[in-house]
Amino acid sequence: MGIVPVFDPTTGASGGPAPVAGGASLFNLGTVVDLTDGSWTLYDPLSAIQSVSFSGSKNTVTFNAVSGSNNRVWATNVATADAPRWYRALSIDGNAIDSDTLISMQVSGTWDYAVRDFRPQLVVGLCLDPTTTTRANILGQGFLANLNETGNPAFGSWANTAGTVTSTGLASISGQYLGQYGARRGGYGIATALDASDLWLNYIQRVFASTLTSTATVYEIVGLGTNSSSAILLNDQTAFILTTSMIKAK
Amino acid sequence: MALHADQTAIVQCSISAPDQQGAEFTTEGFVIPLMVPLADIGSLLAAYDAANQYSPNAEDSRKIARVVMDALKAAVEAP
Numbered sequence: 001m002g003i004v005p006v007f008d009p010t011t012g013a014s015g016g017p018a019p020v021a022g023g024a025s026l027f028n029l030g031t032v033v034d035l036t037d038g039s040w041t042l043y044d045p046l047s048a049i050q051s052v053s054f055s056g057s058k059n060t061v062t063f064n065a066v067s068g069s070n071n072r073v074w075a076t077n078v079a080t081a082d083a084p085r086w087y088r089a090l091s092i093d094g095n096a097i098d099s100d101t102l103i104s105m106q107v108s109g110t111w112d113y114a115v116r117d118f119r120p121q122l123v124v125g126l127c128l129d130p131t132t133t134t135r136a137n138i139l140g141q142g143f144l145a146n147l148n149e150t151g152n153p154a155f156g157s158w159a160n161t162a163g164t165v166t167s168t169g170l171a172s173i174s175g176q177y178l179g180q181y182g183a184r185r186g187g188y189g190i191a192t193a194l195d196a197s198d199l200w201l202n203y204i205q206r207v208f209a210s211t212l213t214s215t216a217t218v219y220e221i222v223g224l225g226t227n228s229s230s231a232i233l234l235n236d237q238t239a240f241i242l243t244t245s246m247i248k249a250k
Numbered sequence: 251m252a253l254h255a256d257q258t259a260i261v262q263c264s265i266s267a268p269d270q271q272g273a274e275f276t277t278e279g280f281v282i283p284l285m286v287p288l289a290d291i292g293s294l295l296a297a298y299d300a301a302n303q304y305s306p307n308a309e310d311s312r313k314i315a316r317v318v319m320d321a322l323k324a325a326v327e328a329p
Contacts, residue, residue, distance in 0.1 A: 075267075076274060166264075
């Protein structure tokens, strides 16, 4: 005969163990990214960002004029990375996370397709140094998304100096990224592109084979640049919806 | 030489990355995972001279090329 607890092991209240608290549901785990909620710090070496607003789960970013350069591209091997990015130290259930810890991350993202002023590239994930313009030192990995003025978007996997995205020949609407990062090593990520019915269109994968400094603070990063060397004009906008989940894997 | 392409893992995508010579490229195409057995690497590299435009030899070149071409053909023609 099995033993059924009659008291909650934490509170001692009768009735057995309390159900899992809200926010820990595995059915709807993601947290919506709100770049205006005060938890994020903007690093913007070019003063590219004019303003950010948040409404209905959507971040809308308005730019100042920015000249065209591959330095604004995230998925590239160019030495300088001066595109704006928001960051915050990664904390899971109140525990600060360093690079010795293996993290599983999940990112879901989509664009507002009514706002297509330029050619944005978005990266969302984890990194070690969000406040450097030396690309090799950012050591970032995560979700990658491209959008142009016309045509289909592309979603994929970012690994600091490289990226892989799904084909623009597909009518993708959203991208879902699942990756692992940490334990003193960059990790691995897969991304799936979904259509307007949230059905599968394509998937891609990318390894981030870089050593991470031991016991370094890990930061969440939302980087916004361009997917080519094209310029951004004054008052150009882009808008996107992101959800993230960070889980201590080991 | 027992070179293999992992036919089940071929995907169409766009990659932005440094190539084998460190040059940046952004291209859409097919990624074909190739398995080079550890047992063959020593002899392959010993016979390869990067400075010689006729290296690798014709036999090795044909074997490598046919693995890639067979994999690509099957991937493109897959329903």
